Amino acid sequence: MNIQFKKGVLEICVLSVLAHKDCYGYELVYEISKQIDISEGTIYPLLRRLKDEGFVTTYLQESVEGPPRKYYRLTDSGRKEEHELKEEWMRFTTAVNSLLVGNDAAE
Amino acid sequence: MNIQFKKGVLEICVLSVLAHKDCYGYELVYEISKQIDISEGTIYPLLRRLKDEGFVTTYLQESVEGPPRKYYRLTDSGRKEEHELKEEWMRFTTAVNSLLVGNDAAE
DNA sequence: ACACAGTATCTTGCATAACAAGATACATAC
DNA sequence: GTATGTATCTTGTTATGCAAGATACTGTGT
Numbered sequence: 001m002n003i004q005f006k007k008g009v010l011e012i013c014v015l016s017v018l019a020h021k022d023c024y025g026y027e028l029v030y031e032i033s034k035q036i037d038i039s040e041g042t043i044y045p046l047l048r049r050l051k052d053e054g055f056v057t058t059y060l061q062e063s064v065e066g067p068p069r070k071y072y073r074l075t076d077s078g079r080k081e082e083h084e085l086k087e088e089w090m091r092f093t094t095a096v097n098s099l100l101v102g103n104d105a106a107e
Numbered sequence: 108m109n110i111q112f113k114k115g116v117l118e119i120c121v122l123s124v125l126a127h128k129d130c131y132g133y134e135l136v137y138e139i140s141k142q143i144d145i146s147e148g149t150i151y152p153l154l155r156r157l158k159d160e161g162f163v164t165t166y167l168q169e170s171v172e173g174p175p176r177k178y179y180r181l182t183d184s185g186r187k188e189e190h191e192l193k194e195e196w197m198r199f200t201t202a203v204n205s206l207l208v209g210n211d212a213a214e
Numbered sequence: 215a216c217a218c219a220g221t222a223t224c225t226t227g228c229a230t231a232a233c234a235a236g237a238t239a240c241a242t243a244c
Numbered sequence: 245g246t247a248t249g250t251a252t253c254t255t256g257t258t259a260t261g262c263a264a265g266a267t268a269c270t271g272t273g274t
Contacts, residue, residue, distance in 0.1 A: 001195075001199070002115050002192075002195055002196075002199065003115075003231095003232060003233075003258090003259080004114040004115025004116075004231095004232090004259065004260065005114070005115050005116065005195075005196065005199045006231085006232065007111040007112070007114035007115070007230075007231055007232070007259090007260080007261095008109050008110075008111025008112050008114070008230090008231075009111075009112065009203055010231085010232080011231090012203075012207065013203065013206050013207070016206060016207045017206070024251080024252090025251075025252065025253095026250070026251050026252080032206065034206075035202040035203070035205055035206045036199075036202050036203065036206070038232090039232080039233060039234075040251090040252080040253085041232075041233055041234065041235080041236095041253090041254085041255095042231080042232050042233065044252065044253055044254085045231085045232085045253085045254085046231085046232090048253090049231095063240090063241095063250080063251080064241080065240090065241070065242090065249080065250055065251090066239085066240055066241060066242095066249070066250035066251055067238095067239060067240045067241085067250070067251050067252070068240090068251085068252095069250095069251070069252090070251085070252070085109075086207055088108075088109055088112075089109075089112065089203070089207075092108070092109065092112045092143075093200050095142040095143050096116055096119075096120065096142070096143065096196070098142055099120050099123060099124070099139065099141075099142045099143070100119065100120070100123045100193055100196070110229090110230080110260090110261060110262075111230070111231065111260095111261090113260085113261065114230090114231080114232095114259075114260055114261070115259085115260075117260085117261080118260090131222080131223090132222075132223065132224095133221070133222050133223080134222095145261090145262095146261080146262060146263075147222085147223080147224085147262095148224090148225085148226095148261075148262055148263065148264080148265095149260080149261050149262065151223065151224055151225085152224085152225085152260085152261085153260085153261090155224090156260095170221080170222080170269090170270090171270080172220080172221060172222090172269090172270070172271085173220070173221035173222055173268090173269055173270055173271095174221070174222050174223070174267095174268060174269045174270085175222085175223095175269085176221095176222070176223090177222085177223070
């Protein structure tokens with residue numbers, strides 16, 4: 001998979017999953033990996049950024065299967081960001097596709 | 108516009124425009140800018156990479172409006188790359204959208 | 215002659231984000 | 245006590261886009 005394509009997009013994916021339910025990091029990797037390859041070395045720094053920017057808050061919860069889990073929950077600001085980023089992503093892919101298709105049609 | 112989204116995508120855009128017609132760098136900026144912001148500091152290094160990788164060849168042509176233009180033409184390898192990258196881009200956006208829509212539906 | 219705008223190419227240094235690899239630690243099973 | 249699965253986090257590397265500026269040719273206005 002082209003790593004470059006993911007730049008900026010994984011952030012929307014994380015926000016989008018969190019808009020559905022609170023998750024811990026390891027769980028997010030599992031959920032997103034159903035569609036897109038993502039590694040732990042990517043998710044944890046990303047989650048830290050989202051917290052630093054105020055888009056998520058965290059809380060710890062114990063687990064019977066291993067060490068305690070750090071859950072992430074969207075803030076209002078995070079919900080707004082999720083919405084805006086998603087709109088921007090849609091605009092962007094529409095623009096790209098019109099460029100690609102436009103040139104396909106002309107071949 | 109989110110700069111990160113463009114990572115890797117501008118390369119397909121350039122290849123796709125070149126699949127339609129030979130272009131010089133300045134012209135590519137103009138064509139792609141109709142849909143996506145792109146600057147000259149991006150296009151020239153990108154074109155050099157594409158040439159180093161054997162996806163394009165170049166030829167000079169004089170202009171009455173300024174300095175000579177360096178035209179870029181797709182090679183067979185470049186045409187193949189354009190096709191493969193486009194397919195990968197389609198697969199990627201489908202995967203992302205299914206993640207985003209999936210969570211929209213669950214809200 | 216001189217300055218300026220438009221056309222055209224190219225380079226340097228910076229910012230960002232994803233990843234591989236590894237460190238750490240808890241729980242359970244063998 | 246060793247290995248496996250769960251879980252978090254850090255370090256160093258890599259790739260790409262951008263702003264800013266350098267260079268140079270052509271035509272226009274003064």
